[in-house]
Amino acid sequence: MSQTTALQGAPSDSVSALRRNVALGMLFLVGTINFVDRQLLSVLVEPIRAEMQFSDTQFGLLTGMAFALFYAAMGVPVAMIADRWNRVKLIGIACVVWSGFTAACGLVSNFWQLAVMRFGVGAGEAGGTAPSLSLIADYYPPDRRPLAIGLFTLNGPFGVFVGAAFGGWAAANIGWRGAFITIGLVGILVAPLLIWLVREPARGLMDTHKPADEAVPFSQSLSMFIRRPSLRMVMIASGLAAFVSYGMLNWIPAFLMRTQGMPLSAMATWFAPAAGITFGVGILGGGWLVSRAARSSAKAYGTIPAIATAVLVPTFIAALLVDSWQISLALMLIPMAACTAYVAPALALVQNLTPPRSRATAAAVLMLMFNIVGLGLGPLFVGMVSDALKPAYADESLRWALMTLIPVAIAAGIAQFAMTRHLENDFSE
Numbered sequence: 001m002s003q004t005t006a007l008q009g010a011p012s013d014s015v016s017a018l019r020r021n022v023a024l025g026m027l028f029l030v031g032t033i034n035f036v037d038r039q040l041l042s043v044l045v046e047p048i049r050a051e052m053q054f055s056d057t058q059f060g061l062l063t064g065m066a067f068a069l070f071y072a073a074m075g076v077p078v079a080m081i082a083d084r085w086n087r088v089k090l091i092g093i094a095c096v097v098w099s100g101f102t103a104a105c106g107l108v109s110n111f112w113q114l115a116v117m118r119f120g121v122g123a124g125e126a127g128g129t130a131p132s133l134s135l136i137a138d139y140y141p142p143d144r145r146p147l148a149i150g151l152f153t154l155n156g157p158f159g160v161f162v163g164a165a166f167g168g169w170a171a172a173n174i175g176w177r178g179a180f181i182t183i184g185l186v187g188i189l190v191a192p193l194l195i196w197l198v199r200e201p202a203r204g205l206m207d208t209h210k211p212a213d214e215a216v217p218f219s220q221s222l223s224m225f226i227r228r229p230s231l232r233m234v235m236i237a238s239g240l241a242a243f244v245s246y247g248m249l250n251w252i253p254a255f256l257m258r259t260q261g262m263p264l265s266a267m268a269t270w271f272a273p274a275a276g277i278t279f280g281v282g283i284l285g286g287g288w289l290v291s292r293a294a295r296s297s298a299k300a301y302g303t304i305p306a307i308a309t310a311v312l313v314p315t316f317i318a319a320l321l322v323d324s325w326q327i328s329l330a331l332m333l334i335p336m337a338a339c340t341a342y343v344a345p346a347l348a349l350v351q352n353l354t355p356p357r358s359r360a361t362a363a364a365v366l367m368l369m370f371n372i373v374g375l376g377l378g379p380l381f382v383g384m385v386s387d388a389l390k391p392a393y394a395d396e397s398l399r400w401a402l403m404t405l406i407p408v409a410i411a412a413g414i415a416q417f418a419m420t421r422h423l424e425n426d427f428s429e
Contacts, residue, residue: 020139023198024148027132028155030095030194033187034128035159036166037102037121040183042250043167043267044176046257051176054111056390056398060250060383062111062118070119072371074126079364082131087360088198091135094127095191103184106177130367134360137351138201145351146294150287150344154280157340160249161276168267203356224354225365229422230301231353235369237302237419238346240412241309242374243381245339247405248316249279250379252332255398260325274329278336282308285337287344298427301349302419308341309413313406320399342416353426378405 041048045059054062082090101120108114133149140148170179225231253271256262262271286304293300312335319331346366354362382401389397 019199023135023139023201024152026194026198027091027135028152028158029190030091030187031128031132031152031155032159032162033095033099033183033190034125035156036163036183037098037125037187039160039163039249040102040167040179041105041118042253043164044171044179045254046264047171047176048114052111052114056383056386057380058111058383059254060380062115069372069376070122071126072368072376074123075130075364075367075371076361078127079130079134079360082127082134082360083358086200087131087135088200089195090127091131092191092195094124094131095187095194096124097127098122098124099184099187099191100124101184102187103181106180106184126364130360130363133347133351133363135198135201137359138203138356142352143295144291146287146291146344146348148287149348149351150284150291153283153287153343153347156343157276157279157283160279161272164253164267164272164275168264168269168272171264222365224358224362228353228426230419230426231350233302233415233419233422234346234349235366237305237412237415238342238366239369239373240408240415241305241339241342241346242370243378244312244405244409244412245342245378246375247378247382247408248336248339248402249275251382251398251402252336255320255402256325256329259395259398260323260328262325262329266325270329274333275336278333279340282337282340283343286341287348290345290348298423299420301345301423302416305342305345306413306416306420308338309409309416311335312338313409313413316409317403317406320403342412349423 041062049059078090078094098121101117101124104120105114105117108117132152136148136152137145166183167176167179170176170182174182225235252275253267256271257264257267286308289304290300293304315331315338316335319328319335322328322331347363350362350366351359382398382405385404386397386401389400393400
């Protein structure tokens with residue numbers, strides 16, 4: 001079957017617009033809470049570090065590996081449940097779990113207690129994104145999925161905006177402990193609303209060319225990434241791109257405050273809207289461009305992220321080399337947008353190339369790369385390099401630690417471009 005037939009043959013009017021939009025809106029809201037929980041620790045790092053006296057390497061563990069290991073360990077089992085059970089209820093339960101652990105972060109008294117709470121947040125949040133992507137695939141036809149997933153994944157930049165703005169305000173008014181407790185309680189209250197408002201759609205509802213088959217074993221889902229070159233390459237490219245984007249996302253606030261001298265109050269005033277808007281432009285722009293360009297050629301799933309990466313490299317170098325936080329933040333706008341352009345195309349590609357009953361599991365497999373290589377290793381690597389350089393460079397060490405992300409970004413761009421050789425063949429199967 002040709003790509004055009006596959007994309008245009010789905011029954012796009014099978015679900016009412018209201019039902020579809022309510023589902024997408026609620027999944028966006030829950031996903032936003034997910035990212036606020038993650039971003040809050042990055043924004044509040046300086047007051048937490050001052051109280052608990054931990055190193056940049058330990059902070060890299062908290063924001064990266066401690067979260068990512070448990071997220072990844074739980075991601076595949078939870079996704080397999082999602083391919084067999086009610087996804088809406090599963091997401092609601094997961095939201096209560098991660099929100100409870102987020103609130104508990106405000107009660108800790110040392111590094112190891114905080115690490116355990118972050119383990120719990122990671123384990124709970126494993127039940128959020130992959131089942132949500134599977135739901136969206138059953139609410140939207142293939143040709144609209146890159147844009148719909150782009151809209152959904154705007155929860156990331158919006159969560160960064162809310163987390164940065166709320167974190168900056170909370171640090172001055174209710175303290176970092178009060179910030180975690182407040183956000184945790186919000187998630188616990190939103191979860192029942194999701195279960196009440198969103199219905200579980202039929203599997204494969206939007207795929208006339210892919211019947212709603214039985215759930216497949218994990219080994220079969222994994223083998224798809226080995227057999228299909230496009231899926232294999234998107235795993236490699238996404239892991240490298242996530243290494244860069246999470247390394248940037250988790251350390252730019254500390255770089256601006258510690259190295260560039262940005263006051264904490266300016267974090268809420270300037271960084272929060274800048275990060276929210278630019279990350280949003282990158283994610284939504286990547287999804288929108290691919291939705292349009294892929295109608296003519298499936299190569300768009302690789303070329304558009306590759307172009308964005310090519311733009312990221314020189315602009316990020318420039319932003320790191322200036323000495324003023326105002327100029328640095330202004331220059332950061334372009335790389336902060338470009339570093340997220342790969343997200344929606346990669347997630348949509350996996351949804352479009354896998355059967356309905358394995359989509360949550362397939363998304364979880366891709367997110368292993370996002371989270372182990374990206375979230376787990378990216379922030380940790382930057383933190384370790386910063387600590388290693390600190391004796392020689394003091395507060396300047398973070399500037400040069402972030403610079404070490406550039407070779408990884410170049411490798412990501414090469415992998416994204418290499419993927420274009422296989423896309424049209426894989427879509428035609």
